[in-house]
Amino acid sequence: MLTNFFRVFKLGWQEVLRNIGISLGTVFIMLIALSLLAGTLFLRGITENLIGTLKEKVDISVYFNLSTKEDDILKVKDKLDNFPEVEEVDYISREEALKLFKEKHKDDSKIMEALTEIGNNPLPASLNLRASSANTYAAVSDFLKKGEFKSSIDKVNYKQNKLIIEKLFSISNLIEKGGLGIGFLLIFIAVAVTFNTIRLTIYSRRKEIEIMKLIGATDWFIRGPFLVQGIVLGLFGGILSFILFYGVNILFASQGSEIFAEIGFLNFFEKNVLLLLLIQLGGGVFLGIISSFFASQKYLKV
Amino acid sequence: MIYFDNITKIYPDNCVALSNVTFSVAKGEFISIVGRSGAGKSTLLRLLLAEEEPTKGNLVFEDINITKMSQNYLPYYRRRIGMVYQDYKLLSQKTVFENVAFALEIFGKNDSEIRRTVPQALELVGILDKANNLPGQLSGGEQQRAVMARAIISQPRVLLADEPTGDLDVYTTKEIIKLFLKVNRLGTAVILATHNREVVNTIQKRVIVLDRGKVIRDEQKGRYYL
Numbered sequence A: 001m002l003t004n005f006f007r008v009f010k011l012g013w014q015e016v017l018r019n020i021g022i023s024l025g026t027v028f029i030m031l032i033a034l035s036l037l038a039g040t041l042f043l044r045g046i047t048e049n050l051i052g053t054l055k056e057k058v059d060i061s062v063y064f065n066l067s068t069k070e071d072d073i074l075k076v077k078d079k080l081d082n083f084p085e086v087e088e089v090d091y092i093s094r095e096e097a098l099k100l101f102k103e104k105h106k107d108d109s110k111i112m113e114a115l116t117e118i119g120n121n122p123l124p125a126s127l128n129l130r131a132s133s134a135n136t137y138a139a140v141s142d143f144l145k146k147g148e149f150k151s152s153i154d155k156v157n158y159k160q161n162k163l164i165i166e167k168l169f170s171i172s173n174l175i176e177k178g179g180l181g182i183g184f185l186l187i188f189i190a191v192a193v194t195f196n197t198i199r200l201t202i203y204s205r206r207k208e209i210e211i212m213k214l215i216g217a218t219d220w221f222i223r224g225p226f227l228v229q230g231i232v233l234g235l236f237g238g239i240l241s242f243i244l245f246y247g248v249n250i251l252f253a254s255q256g257s258e259i260f261a262e263i264g265f266l267n268f269f270e271k272n273v274l275l276l277l278l279i280q281l282g283g284g285v286f287l288g289i290i291s292s293f294f295a296s297q298k299y300l301k302v
Numbered sequence B: 001m002i003y004f005d006n007i008t009k010i011y012p013d014n015c016v017a018l019s020n021v022t023f024s025v026a027k028g029e030f031i032s033i034v035g036r037s038g039a040g041k042s043t044l045l046r047l048l049l050a051e052e053e054p055t056k057g058n059l060v061f062e063d064i065n066i067t068k069m070s071q072n073y074l075p076y077y078r079r080r081i082g083m084v085y086q087d088y089k090l091l092s093q094k095t096v097f098e099n100v101a102f103a104l105e106i107f108g109k110n111d112s113e114i115r116r117t118v119p120q121a122l123e124l125v126g127i128l129d130k131a132n133n134l135p136g137q138l139s140g141g142e143q144q145r146a147v148m149a150r151a152i153i154s155q156p157r158v159l160l161a162d163e164p165t166g167d168l169d170v171y172t173t174k175e176i177i178k179l180f181l182k183v184n185r186l187g188t189a190v191i192l193a194t195h196n197r198e199v200v201n202t203i204q205k206r207v208i209v210l211d212r213g214k215v216i217r218d219e220q221k222g223r224y225y226l
Helices: A002-018 A020-056 A070-081 A094-104 A109-118 A136-146 A162-204 A206-215 A219-254 A257-262 A265-271 A273-299 B041-048 B071-078 B096-106 B111-125 B140-152 B170-185 B197-203
Strands: A058-064 A086-092 A126-131 A153-159 B002-011 B015-025 B030-034 B056-061 B081-085 B158-162 B189-194 B206-211 B214-219
Touching: A002 A020, A002 A219, A020 A162, A020 A219, A020 A265, A020 A273, A058 A070, A058 A136, A070 A086, A070 A126, A070 A136, A086 A094, A094 A109, A126 A136, A136 A153, A162 A206, A162 A219, A162 A273, A206 A219, A206 B071, A206 B096, A219 A273, A265 A273, B002 B041, B015 B041, B015 B206, B015 B214, B030 B041, B030 B170, B030 B197, B041 B056, B041 B158, B041 B189, B081 B140, B096 B111, B096 B140, B111 B140, B111 B170, B140 B158, B140 B170, B158 B170, B170 B189, B170 B197, B189 B197
Parallel strands: B030 B189, B030 B206, B081 B158, B158 B189
Antiparallel strands: A058 A126, A058 A153, A086 A126, B002 B015, B002 B056, B206 B214
């Protein structure tokens, strides 16, 4: 039994080597299909991760009355800095606010004209807070509106990165749909190519198969090598696809690491490296088995 | 050992290959099946090898009724039979040794047994010195010996031969026939299908004559005449 198993495996491996050109082509198609599919899944994971992080974060803006002194604002800033959930507080003075406003609208002549007409600076000073949790808003808002500074505060605003999240969703949705669509198309092509490769092998070995049958080889013994061939091709496709992912990951890690660290790219890769390996190897083997099963079913006539 | 019980084989286009053929083969017997081309000799052997099913009748090999055998058992059944062909059916990219070893590999024999028994079989058929040659480097007679080595290596109960000397010259034919007789003396039954008058007349054993699918003669020490 074991002897037979090794023999079948050896025969299958020989088929891969004997038609090395076709084998490489098949592996390449497998590689592309698996990479695209795994890439889409990977991207989906990353966006979900990213959106999750963004949802947690809130920006809070505190606007002060025009008459509020800078010293008082800085006092508020110090107090806010002591809040545990507050990550960062930026002070934007009235002058800076004006500068930013002018910068933003420099191409819009009407707004610029209106600004000149007003004469003085209409913009309030503000504090911009970034907090790590959405609940922080209530605490900060309570503190400001009920505390000693309530007289100098004009209004407290917050936004939940809603725009960015929505944009991310729509982009990732598009990529996901496109990726999955093309991915499945490529999977189909990969199966067809592998199917054809196995078919060619069966054809080139038809004499041998005929003799095997006449001598008394079992169906399993005849079919086994072709299944092995399919599995080996799929396995190599999976391994190469994984290596490709690993390489891209290392490339990203060495360059522009800050951006990718920010969105949790590397983290995500490391966390899911085993799952990714499993998907790619398992996917490759699955494709190989499916293709060779149908090819041998159709052309072996055992 | 083998019973052809009222076997009829009709091919789809209503061509009757065999009609009501009945005979039996005893253990260790040597039978020549003769007749013109198209008389049904090859069909007879194909039925025995279960490549085709008879249209009517029963075909029994020892304890197995081949007509009722399950498909799963077919490979194991075939291992009881050695087959020799006119066109040899050797694998051209394998050496003589590998061609013979191939059969044992299929039967799941381990490598040490293969290394031990293949040279014995090649020795028996007299081409041990050609073990590492490819079939293309051998003469027709030598190729036929290689096929015989492959056929007998599993120690089958019966050796079937379909025109084994069809492509060979007179001298080589005699050598091959001697080899069949030798295998037969060692205990294997032989069923030899041929239209070669010389061959049949030198063997001097049982002859069954087929004509248009019917057994027209079955003689213990037969000669080939029509």
